[in-house]
Amino acid sequence: MMIIDFLRDTVSSFFYLLVTPFCAHCREWLYDRQRVLCNKCTAMIQPVVSVDLEITKTYKITVHALSAYREPLRMLIQSKRFGDRIAAYDLGRLLWQLTYFNHLTCDYLVPIPLHWTRYARRGFNQAEEMAHELGNRRQVPVAKLLKRVRKTEFQAQLDKESRSENVQGAFMLDVADPSLYAGKHLILIDDLMTTGATLKEAARLLRTLKPASITALVACRVI
Numbered sequence: 001m002m003i004i005d006f007l008r009d010t011v012s013s014f015f016y017l018l019v020t021p022f023c024a025h026c027r028e029w030l031y032d033r034q035r036v037l038c039n040k041c042t043a044m045i046q047p048v049v050s051v052d053l054e055i056t057k058t059y060k061i062t063v064h065a066l067s068a069y070r071e072p073l074r075m076l077i078q079s080k081r082f083g084d085r086i087a088a089y090d091l092g093r094l095l096w097q098l099t100y101f102n103h104l105t106c107d108y109l110v111p112i113p114l115h116w117t118r119y120a121r122r123g124f125n126q127a128e129e130m131a132h133e134l135g136n137r138r139q140v141p142v143a144k145l146l147k148r149v150r151k152t153e154f155q156a157q158l159d160k161e162s163r164s165e166n167v168q169g170a171f172m173l174d175v176a177d178p179s180l181y182a183g184k185h186l187i188l189i190d191d192l193m194t195t196g197a198t199l200k201e202a203a204r205l206l207r208t209l210k211p212a213s214i215t216a217l218v219a220c221r222v223i
């Protein structure tokens with residue numbers, strides 16, 4: 001079954017990239033094949049205010065987002081099949097162009113990891129691809145400091161309380177030299193924030209590296 005899925009996704013991505021350069025939302029013809037949304041649909045993206053997420057009673061991180069979790073971006077977040085890497089790059093480009101990212105102090109971009117079984121199914125981690133796109137544009141390294149040690153249920157299928165329990169202990173630090181990150185400015189990257197439980201758990205671990213700051217940047221936030 002997995003091989004059939006793999007072949008189907010590979011074939012569909014091949015056609016998507018080579019044969020159908022259309023806007024992913026309105027199907028308008030796209031002249032720039034590195035993009036997935038046309039200018040009209042890009043202009044439909046509704047900005048969303050940044051929020052503070054409480055990590056402990058005395059420590060908060062700010063979460064910046066490109067948009068609320070609605071169209072035209074929702075379908076890009078959901079397009080996590082093997083061939084939709086281009087959507088991840090384009091989300092990175094939009095984060096670069098339309099958010100506060102350029103004004104944030106940043107030494108390392110830290111993507112939220114996927115469990116390896118999901119990585120194997122999908123072929124890539126959307127958060128990581130977004131981080132690479134942002135890192136290339138800003139000349140900042142991507143540091144994969146977190147490792148998912150436990151496969152969690154998809155957050156969207158759980159209620160609020162279960163989401164927090166679901167991610168507890170889901171990650172561990174994967175850092176060869178912790179001294180590299182002490183006093184540095186880290187930006188967590190993810191595609192979607194629902195309750196914030198995942199970002200909280202990630203920030204809680206990164207804090208033990210004693211960074212100067214932790215900020216989060218996500219493509220969409222559920223509001």
Ligand SMILES: [Zn+2]
Pocket residue numbers: 023024025026027028037038039040041042
């Ligand atoms: Zn469009």
